Amino acid sequence: MAFANQLIRRLPVWAVYLLGALPAPWLFYLGLTGGLGVEPVKALEHKYGELALQLLILTLAISPLRRLLGLNLLKFRRAAGLLCFFYVLCHLLVWLVLDVQILGQILTDIAKRPYITIGMGAFVLMLPLALTSSNLAVRKLGRAWSRLHRLTYAAAVLGAAHYVMLSKGFQIEPLIYLGLVLFLLALRLAGSRWLRQAAGVGV
Amino acid sequence: MARRWTNKLTLADATPQAAFWNRRRIMAGLAGSGLAAALGSQAQAELAQAEQAGADQVLEPNTWEEVTSYCNFYEFGTGKGDPSEYAGRMTTDPWSVAIDGMVDKPGEYSFEQILGEMTLEERIYRFRCVEAWSMVVPWQGFELADLLTLAGVQEGAKYVAFETLYRPSEMPGTAYKVLDWPYREGLRLDEAMHPLTIMATGVFGQPLPNQNGAPLRLVVPWKYGFKSIKSVVRITLTDQEPPTSWNMANPREYGFYSNVNPDVSHPRWSQASERRIGGGLFARRQPTLMFNGYEAEVAALYEGMDLSEYF
Incomplete structure (x- = not known):
């Protein structure tokens, strides 16, 4: 683990931003040139959404990975979170501009289709998180910043539920995502209880 | 070894007939799609005629690749590409269909x-998925009525x-209970x-590729x-509305009738418009037509029925 942590220390954060963002234009290019099959709009929409969910899970996994396995990815947590927001934005834009297209239908969908309402809810929750991701915001907000950023948990549950709800029939993959999110949140809950107990013993 | 049927008709033979039969026109502007070359000049002339006859719709068939690579056939997986990837392992020869229930001549029909009893013809139809995408497919086949008549439908069915x-x-997708297998469907007589x-x-x-059923x-x-x-192995005549797979899985979202209807939304998405497969990233959505454009032909079947109740 020490070796892994050493490697991680050498990897600059900007490289993670770059590598993480590259799939967006690459997938778009594939969509334009037939690489995503005969229905590129849905394919692109799903790929962006899937990447956003994966990055969300990574963001949630960083602190338990450090606590339980000693793997320190903390310096990439902001990058993972912002990249996640970036893919949510791409996902949303594809849906708005390339998929549904019609404003009236977009509004009806948001109001009437629960899985879309929930997806929009997750996006709205993530907005203040992305906007307060700078060092300045962290300093200015102080303890309120940590409280505010617990919205990540709600956004993660909504995002995974969004995927489960849009699937037809009984499908395994979306349930795995939801299971992972719930598992990571349970770890946090257990962790904070453990920390409190440890602190109690210390006193 | 059983003899397999192969169709000798080509699109060049069939399209104008179908266009005439359907009283719909096919736009002459197929250049670049590969179909322009297939349609002879005589066909072009006939098309122009059909156009002048006041046909109201544009039916331009999708490509072979679109029709055969983008499918739903959950027995082979839930991804659109899964059927074309995995359906090849399905044995379709020998094949027989059990026709039973309220028929005069029940039994296994190979x-x-x-094929020996039926007359095959070309039908170019719109195909509208409940997921709000659509294609135009040049099918070959026979009227179901002919097969049912062959078996002899009994009074009361x-x-x-x-x-x-x-x-x-042979069906990897059935390892998961995505639906209650086997897949079942039904129609009113x-x-x-x-x-x-x-x-x-x-x-x-061409004979149907496995992924197309x-x-x-x-x-x-x-x-x-x-x-x-798809890939039908049993046809049963009955006097009861039969259970159907999607209705069993989610009765609120999938009714027995499931007629294409832009005015009755699926609870999770609107059915007012659709995406024609093949338009690429920037294609505009198209309005969905009542009964998928076959209103004149089939509306009478549902006279007096509230279609939002019998959806």
């Missing part, structure tokens, strides 16, 4: 036997139930006997695609 092959050793309702055995003049499948062009059950 695929060859059925009101519905027709269909079943897809269920063979887990008058829907089944309607001349638009066909059993398809081919596309583009080889060797024979139902095609009901005015209903959402999942009603057009």
